[in-house]
Amino acid sequence: MRTATPQMARAINDRLALDLLLEHGALTAPQLRALTGLSRPTVSDLIERLRTNGLIEVVGESGEDRRGPNARLYGIVAERAHVAGVDIRLDTVTVTVADITGRPVGSAKRDIEAEPPAGDRPSGRSGDHLVTLIADTVAEAAGPRSMHTVVLGAPGLVDPHSGELASDNGVPGWRPNLLQALRRRIDAPLTLENDVNLAAVAEHRAGSARGREDFVLLWLDKGVGAGITLGGRLRRGASGGAGEIAPLGLSRGSFCGLLGTEAVRELDRDSLAARIAQVAFTAVAVLDPGLVVLGGETGRTGGEALASRVGEYLAALSPIPTQVRASTVEGDAVLHGALFTALSAAQREVFGGVPG
Incomplete structure (x- = not known):
């Protein structure tokens, strides 16, 4: 029977602490000890490790009713990474950007218009009006922030091998290899998912x-x-x-x-x-x-x-x-599902590969 190595045990403890901070917000070291069941030295070590890695920071002090100095409150460094969820409908593109804690920090929405006739398209931009619209909407929602992960939801069957739509979905301007074209415009990993699947993710997480x-x-x-x-x-x-x-x-x-x-x-x-x-x-x-x-x-x-x-x-x-x-699920279920999916991917990479 294999046992966890010290390195794996540290990774598990770190991810446990990070997940608790995501769930409860800022916590003191005593609160982390109570919630994790870990010893004082172990919690002290993981706090120092997470601070050194730029994952948590001191965000205040606890007003606990006890003698001595107030305990420090530790919270996740929210600006460590940002993600975007994108809901592409038949007539609109809606984007929400959130920090790594899931707090929304930007949004944008634009209408999708029919593709201009070939003679009216700008030179070199033939057939890319939807690509431009999606990229510009993401940029508007993101502002000066760089995106760690972007997840797009759209109607239609998504080929699990190529990641592209397997057939036309009726969205004006959608074309084969649209995701490839978007990757040249958006500097972040992109994933396309069926809109109903993303709504199911939202229902599972928050519905x-x-x-x-x-x-x-x-x-x-x-x-x-x-x-x-x-x-x-x-x-x-x-x-x-x-x-x-x-x-x-x-x-x-x-x-x-x-x-x-x-x-x-x-x-x-x-x-x-x-x-x-x-x-x-x-x-x-x-x-x-x-x-x-x-x-x-x-x-x-x-x-x-x-x-x-x-x-x-x-x-x-x-x-x-x-x-x-x-x-x-309150609001746009597809958009919420896209954000949950993007956050899961970002948190796995930034916080570590050990599941919480």
Whole structure:
């Protein structure tokens, strides 16, 4: 049986302390000892090590009711790295920049316009208007800050081998190898992810699926899709197509075609719930996730009342016990998921490779 080396033990302790500082904010050495269970010398050593490496700093003093000098408060050096989350929709690009603690420090949003005719494009910029728009929006949100990691969310199937979209997603100006072109404009590692997958990440980290190992996010917006998490991990499939349930033809011409239109708002709750349950049944029958979260505009608007009714219809269709909940992620779920993904990557590299 292999035991941890002193170097590995130090890395584990350091990452534990950093994760606690991320979760609780600034802490004193006694508080770190209480939360970690580590000895006084071990905590003193890791504090000195983290300060030397520029990862934490003294941010104040504790006003603890005790004799002697106040204890120093230690916090993460927030400016050590910055990340950007990008949500690319059919008509807008939205960017949020955060420091390594996850605190937003900049944002920008721009409309996507149709690509100009070939004769009206600036020389040498043919077909790159979307690339320019995304790069400029990231630059506006970042200001003078350098980006450590940028994660983009967009509709469509992302090829896990190339990292590019496998097919057209309907965003004006999107073209093959767009990610490669963006890498020439943005000086940071870029990752493209399916938008629904990122919404599932947000739901897992800060929404109705928090603390759950298995769940399916059913995305009900201007189309229908699913984000699948099993064993605590997002599942993309061998070709990136996991969760692409719209092509199955479920209620084609009735439910899928209604999403994102006024017609879906005209359906009574029972009719809407019954159609959603039919779509959810496919995922439940194959995956047995135990939880289905209703996201997107329709899921958020319907709330728990719609989720409860979907649960009733789903129970009548399937013998597999399944909870149905409405999304509780506040704001733009895709953008939040992109930021969470970018932060995880940055924290792994900056804080060390040992999982927290």
